[in-house]
Amino acid sequence: xxxxxxxxxxxxxxxxxxxxxxxxxxxxxxxxxxxxxxxxxxxxxxxxxxxxxxxxxxxxxxxxxxxxxxxxxxxxxxxxxxxxxxxxxxxxxxxxxxxxxxxxxxxxxxxxxxxxxxxxxxxxxxxxxxxxxxxxxxxxxxxxxxxxxxxxxxxxxxxxxxxxxxxxxxxxxxxxxxxxxxxxxxxxxxxxxxxxxxxxxxxxxxxxxxxxxxxxxxxxxxxxxxxxxxxxxxxxxxxxxxxxxxxxxxxxxxxxxxxxxxxxxxxxxxxxxxxxxxxxxxxxxxxxxxxxxxxxx
Amino acid sequence: xxxxxxxxxxxxxxxxxxxxxxxxxxxxxxxxxxxxxxxxxxxxxxxxxxxxxxxxxxxxxxxxxxxxxxxxxxxxxxxxxxxxxxxxxxxxxxxxxxxxxxxxxxxxxxxxxxxxxxxxxxxxxxxxxxxxxxxxxxxxxxxxxxxxxxxxxxxxxxxxxxxxxxxxxxxxxxxxxxxxxxxxxxxxxxxxxxxxxxxxxxxxxxxxxxxxxxxxxxxxxxxxxxxxxxxxxxxxxxxxxxxxxxxxxxxxxxxxxxxxxxxxxxxxxxxxxxxxxxxxxxxxxxxxxxxxxxxxxxxxxxxxxxxxxxxxxxxxxxxxxxxxxx
Numbered sequence: 001x002x003x004x005x006x007x008x009x010x011x012x013x014x015x016x017x018x019x020x021x022x023x024x025x026x027x028x029x030x031x032x033x034x035x036x037x038x039x040x041x042x043x044x045x046x047x048x049x050x051x052x053x054x055x056x057x058x059x060x061x062x063x064x065x066x067x068x069x070x071x072x073x074x075x076x077x078x079x080x081x082x083x084x085x086x087x088x089x090x091x092x093x094x095x096x097x098x099x100x101x102x103x104x105x106x107x108x109x110x111x112x113x114x115x116x117x118x119x120x121x122x123x124x125x126x127x128x129x130x131x132x133x134x135x136x137x138x139x140x141x142x143x144x145x146x147x148x149x150x151x152x153x154x155x156x157x158x159x160x161x162x163x164x165x166x167x168x169x170x171x172x173x174x175x176x177x178x179x180x181x182x183x184x185x186x187x188x189x190x191x192x193x194x195x196x197x198x199x200x201x202x203x204x205x206x207x208x209x210x211x212x213x214x215x216x217x218x219x220x221x222x223x224x225x226x227x228x229x230x231x232x233x234x235x236x237x238x239x240x241x242x243x244x245x246x247x248x249x250x251x252x253x254x255x256x257x258x259x260x261x262x263x264x265x266x267x268x269x270x271x272x273x274x275x276x277x278x279x280x281x282x283x284x285x286x287x288x289x290x291x292x293x294x295x296x297x
Numbered sequence: 298x299x300x301x302x303x304x305x306x307x308x309x310x311x312x313x314x315x316x317x318x319x320x321x322x323x324x325x326x327x328x329x330x331x332x333x334x335x336x337x338x339x340x341x342x343x344x345x346x347x348x349x350x351x352x353x354x355x356x357x358x359x360x361x362x363x364x365x366x367x368x369x370x371x372x373x374x375x376x377x378x379x380x381x382x383x384x385x386x387x388x389x390x391x392x393x394x395x396x397x398x399x400x401x402x403x404x405x406x407x408x409x410x411x412x413x414x415x416x417x418x419x420x421x422x423x424x425x426x427x428x429x430x431x432x433x434x435x436x437x438x439x440x441x442x443x444x445x446x447x448x449x450x451x452x453x454x455x456x457x458x459x460x461x462x463x464x465x466x467x468x469x470x471x472x473x474x475x476x477x478x479x480x481x482x483x484x485x486x487x488x489x490x491x492x493x494x495x496x497x498x499x500x501x502x503x504x505x506x507x508x509x510x511x512x513x514x515x516x517x518x519x520x521x522x523x524x525x526x527x528x529x530x531x532x533x534x535x536x537x538x539x540x541x542x543x544x545x546x547x548x549x550x551x552x553x554x555x556x557x558x559x560x561x562x563x564x565x566x567x568x569x570x571x572x573x574x575x576x577x578x579x580x581x582x583x584x585x586x587x588x589x590x591x592x593x594x595x596x597x598x599x600x601x602x603x604x605x606x607x608x609x610x611x612x613x614x615x616x617x618x619x620x621x622x623x
Binding site for chain 1: 321322324325326328329330331332333334335336337339340342343346347349350399400401402403404406407408411422423425426427429430431432433434435436437438440441442483486487490512514515516517519537540543544545546547550551572575576579587590591594597598601602604605606609
């Protein structure tokens with residue numbers, strides 16, 4: 001911008017040039033300012049988390065281990081998180097995907113579709129703790145069900161469904177109209193067109209969206225706190241009795257006033273970040289792997 | 298794409314041209330519509346059940362729920378109110394927003410208009426990944442690292458800027474409103490930056506080039522073209538960030554000292570929020586206590602709902618504006 005201009009044009013006055021440089025410096029400063037705490041968090045998690053990143057952590061629960069004792073692990077929490085997230089996906093993906101199909105293929109432009117679309121946006125903004133409170137009020141207090149991993153999965157579903165709807169909707173809209181019309185022209189019924197043409201075409205995008213949604217809910221703590229409750233023991237059954245979740249484990253250990261508990265919390269945080277990052281990276285890898293093919297055609 | 302039609306749909310259709318026109322279509326449409334209606338039902342159920350479970354506790358309350366500051370729903374004579382909690386929620390989120398927005402806009406501008414193209418793509422991914430870091434991790438970092446670390450800078454602020462009421466007060470501690478706001482700011486920064494970046498990238502290239510052709514420097518171009526175009530988008534991004542900050546639970550639950558007072562002295566040992574109070578108070582809550590927490594959650598739900606809807610409305614207006622421009 002401030003390169004020498006061809007003859008006949010006056011160079012940019014020094015004051016304006018200085019202002020330009022100043023803002024450039026400010027913007028770079030803002031970036032550094034933003035990246036420092038974010039990297040500091042990651043660095044501290046890795047450094048402090050490695051202290052207890054051992055076999056015992058991944059094979060033992062906290063049963064019979066006091067707050068100040070060393071040892072213990074998060075096996076119960078990891079099992080709980082995996083089961084809860086799996087159940088959440090089993091609930092959210094069908095509802096979310098079918099809602100997206102409704103919005104794109106059936107309801108398009110209709111009044112109901114507009115209302116549903118609006119409430120999907122509203123649902124995206126529900127604080128996670130409110131989702132937990134709702135399941136507490138509905139499932140546990142009103143219906144009298146016990147605290148369980150399944151209740152946690154219900155709460156997480158409230159957070160996951162809108163994310164799945166939004167990403168799936170976007171992907172379904174990307175499927176070219178021509179593909180659908182070609183199928184209709186061949187006499188294929190609408191639902192078979194959706195199942196055999198639209199969904200396969202959008203599949204990589206759908207998978208990416210679902211994995212990002214899973215990554216988002218896997219780290220949620222507040223809904224679990226209100227619906228799964230705590231336990232220090234291994235509970236493989238997500239339908240009966242309190243379970244544990246990895247985010248909950250971190251929260252629980254962080255609240256205990258001893259160094260060994262804090263160490264466990266850091267390692268739990270490291271494990272959680274690794275799971276979430278892995279999901280993110282795989283999801284983006286799928287999207288990236290797919291994109292050259294799109295450009296190629 | 299053309300190949301795809303031949304191999305899947307086309308191939309199938311040619312081999313078996315006669316589909317039985319069964320109930321498939323009707324069933325599928327029904328399923329899709331039912332899923333959409335389920336979603337509406339969930340939203341309605343959230344409102345209904347939160348209200349239903351909150352009512353008994355609100356009836357038993359001996360104080361005005363909206364103005365009372367203390368929170369003792371578990372006592373024999375329950376006294377609780379949302380006053381101090383709502384104040385803490387609003388103040389901490391607002392401070393977080395004030396800290397995060399300028400920096401986030403800077404980050405977005407850096408990625409969209411300053412960084413080299415290749416670097417920008419990578420940085421975009423990094424910002425997205427950081428947005429995915431679970432909140433409990435920020436909470437752990439805040440409680441173990443930031444709380445002790447912040448004491449010295451806080452003392453400095455208190456000593457030299459103490460004449461500003463915000464930084465005034467006699468006691469300066471680590472677990473303060475200030476610390477919680479910083480953690481919230483760090484957490485909402487990636488979200489605001491990501492949305493702002495998207496908006497800045499949508500600025501019509503022709504406008505930017507027109508400004509540059511008239512001899513504008515890069516900053517003048519950004520000031521005259523990019524920022525005016527992106528302003529509604531940035532505002533809505535900030536409001537979505539605000540909604541996030543207000544609903545944030547675990548990170549601040551680990552930091553707030555959980556008091557029930559109203560004080561603008563953010564460096565002092567006060568601070569709490571609706572969400573943090575739910576997380577901290579749930580463990581020992583009685584039946585009535587749970588009802589009280591649900592009532593506070595209902596208030597949080599309504600506040601975030603209002604903020605998010607406002608943000609969406611701005612976005613919707615902006616989309617129309619963008620189409621008009623194109």
